Amino acid sequence: MFYQMKETILNDTTFYISNESVEKDFHLLTAALDSSKSGVVITDNQQPDNPIVFCNNAFEIMTGYSRSEVIGKNCRFLQGNDRNQDARFQLSHAIDNGKSCKVELRNYRKNGSLFWNELYMSPVVSNKNVITHFIGVQNDVTERKKAEVFLQKEKDILEKRIREKTNYLNETEEYLTAVIQGLQQGVLVLDKDLMVISANTFFYKTFSTNEDEVAGKLFFDLDENWHLPELRRTLEIVLPLNMPFENFEVDGEFSFIGKRSFLLSGRRIETTGIYSDRILLTIEDQTERKRKEMSKDDFLSIASHELKTPLTTLKGYMQIIELVLQNDANVQVKSLLQRSVSNIEKLNRLVVDLLDASKIQAGKVQLHFEEFDFDKMVSDCIENIQATTQTHRIKMEGETHLHYYGDLQRLEQVITNLLMNAIKYSPNSKEILVHLSLVSNFIKVSVTDHGVGIKQEDYKKIFERFYRVQTIQHKFPGMGIGLYISEQIIKNHHGTLWVESEEAKGSTFSFTLPLTSNQKEIQAIL
Numbered sequence: 145m146f147y148q149m150k151e152t153i154l155n156d157t158t159f160y161i162s163n164e165s166v167e168k169d170f171h172l173l174t175a176a177l178d179s180s181k182s183g184v185v186i187t188d189n190q191q192p193d194n195p196i197v198f199c200n201n202a203f204e205i206m207t208g209y210s211r212s213e214v215i216g217k218n219c220r221f222l223q224g225n226d227r228n229q230d231a232r233f234q235l236s237h238a239i240d241n242g243k244s245c246k247v248e249l250r251n252y253r254k255n256g257s258l259f260w261n262e263l264y265m266s267p268v269v270s271n272k273n274v275i276t277h278f279i280g281v282q283n284d285v286t287e288r289k290k291a292e293v294f295l296q297k298e299k300d301i302l303e304k305r306i307r308e309k310t311n312y313l314n315e316t317e318e319y320l321t322a323v324i325q326g327l328q329q330g331v332l333v334l335d336k337d338l339m340v341i342s343a344n345t346f347f348y349k350t351f352s353t354n355e356d357e358v359a360g361k362l363f364f365d366l367d368e369n370w371h372l373p374e375l376r377r378t379l380e381i382v383l384p385l386n387m388p389f390e391n392f393e394v395d396g397e398f399s400f401i402g403k404r405s406f407l408l409s410g411r412r413i414e415t416t417g418i419y420s421d422r423i424l425l426t427i428e429d430q431t432e433r434k435r436k437e438m439s440k441d442d443f444l445s446i447a448s449h450e451l452k453t454p455l456t457t458l459k460g461y462m463q464i465i466e467l468v469l470q471n472d473a474n475v476q477v478k479s480l481l482q483r484s485v486s487n488i489e490k491l492n493r494l495v496v497d498l499l500d501a502s503k504i505q506a507g508k509v510q511l512h513f514e515e516f517d518f519d520k521m522v523s524d525c526i527e528n529i530q531a532t533t534q535t536h537r538i539k540m541e542g543e544t545h546l547h548y549y550g551d552l553q554r555l556e557q558v559i560t561n562l563l564m565n566a567i568k569y570s571p572n573s574k575e576i577l578v579h580l581s582l583v584s585n586f587i588k589v590s591v592t593d594h595g596v597g598i599k600q601e602d603y604k605k606i607f608e609r610f611y612r613v614q615t616i617q618h619k620f621p622g623m624g625i626g627l628y629i630s631e632q633i634i635k636n637h638h639g640t641l642w643v644e645s646e647e648a649k650g651s652t653f654s655f656t657l658p659l660t661s662n663q664k665e666i667q668a669i670l
């Protein structure tokens with residue numbers, strides 16, 4: 145029987161056997177080992193080359209070798225030529241030192257196929273403290289090894305993907321940070337309580353501040369110029385109502401940097417997770433642009449003013465010359481005179497428009513209200529413009545039968561401008577239609593041409609000061625202020641001016657003017 149000799153224990157898994165007992169119970173032992181599912185080999189350490197002296201059934205099944213084929217051999221035959229294995233070196237080392245060990249070896253069956261052998265190897269020590277045998281208990285773990293290899297491969301792939309993803313995210317973060325830091329606009333991220341989470345370099349530079357002075361503070365506390373009730377209301381609804389805003393203008397005397405004009409735009413950062421519920425606030429410094437615009441406006445206003453006086457005088461002189469030479473002048477002189485008058489007229493109109501535009505910009509337009517026959521006003525305009533063109537025919541449809549209370553000259557200016565544009569921008573078509581109607585309690589006037597038309601993206605822009613559609617700029621003369629003035633005039637009458645158009649097909653410019661039961665009330669409103 146096996147038994148332990150406690151007084152000579154070398155380590156936990158070392159067996160202590162008395163030789164006589166092994167002999168005696170050999171058959172019982174063999175039967176027991178044969179019933180084991182694990183392969184068992186016993187080698188005799190006292191014989192040269194440590195040969196196998198026993199193997200059980202499971203070992204035979206696992207390796208494909210019969211007992212008679214393996215007894216007397218050293219276990220190394222199971223490794224074939226695959227000798228250079230770490231596990232083998234560990235095993236040799238343990239045997240040399242009389243230690244037990246557990247290794248996983250690549251072994252080969254009799255038919256040459258590979259199997260992974262999970263081997264527990266323990267020395268058998270006699271009562272004289274001599275290692276007599278080694279017992280190897282082995283299991284075929286090929287399937288587990290395959291699964292492990294498969295899992296390892298999957299793990300490697302996953303780790304590679306994670307590495308790639310992390311690199312990508314890091315690079316993206318670096319890239320986005322560089323973009324935000326490089327922006328020539330102040331950028332702030334606010335939390336739902338409007339507290340500053342972060343800001344970009346441009347913001348710090350613009351406001352002569354730094355991260356310590358800004359992060360964690362309420363936006364409104366950064367400068368008293370932000371303390372505007374309207375701005376607060378606008379910012380407070382960005383997150384709850386997902387309501388972005390653009391170009392909120394703040395002008396003021398800012399600490400450290402002086403008088404400045406800023407445009408603020410804010411929107412919710414559209415993301416989930418930890419970055420949700422944040423506002424991206426951009427702050428654009430428009431001080432310089434405004435200053436330039438103002439000096440341009442000043443220049444235009446002064447220049448047009450200075451031009452107007454000599455022009456009016458010139459116009460007067462030409463009219464006198466026309467009168468004086470009425471009968472005496474020859475045909476050629478008369479025609480030159482007429483052309484001069486009409487060019488002075490054109491020049492005068494341009495100067496008046498420029499002057500108007502700068503007055504409107506400065507909010508200095510005065511309307512002179514009077515009552516007039518609306519339909520007659522329109523037909524007079526048509527008649528005047530018709531007289532200047534031989535290429536186009538202007539047709540009028542509809543009527544209002546109304547006496548309107550408004551600024552006659554300014555409304556004439558609008559209709560004249562729309563008609564002149566219609567002629568100018570439809571060089572290849574003949575007809576222009578003016579349609580007059582009453583819609584609900586509004587007068588509606590539409591001017592339709594079949595000319596070059598306007599792209600939808602330009603619908604709004606053409607009403608801006610000095611804006612001209614780029615594609616046709618060089619083909620048609622103009623300054624880009626006629627529609628700007630017209631829109632302001634209509635707005636001052638509480639009306640609306642808009643365009644519907646299709647490129648290469650034509651345009652319809654329409655405006656509406658509200659009617660009140662008592663037209664004179666309008667003046668009071670204005």
Ligand code: ADP
Nearest residue numbers: 565566569597606612613622623624625626627
């Ligand atoms: P201008 O005609 O002097 O350029 P406006 O302010 O009257 O200035 O018009 C602004 C721009 O709108 C024009 O430059 C032109 O591009 C476009 N536009 C105006 N009227 C028409 C029209 N009837 N058809 C096509 N484009 C037009």
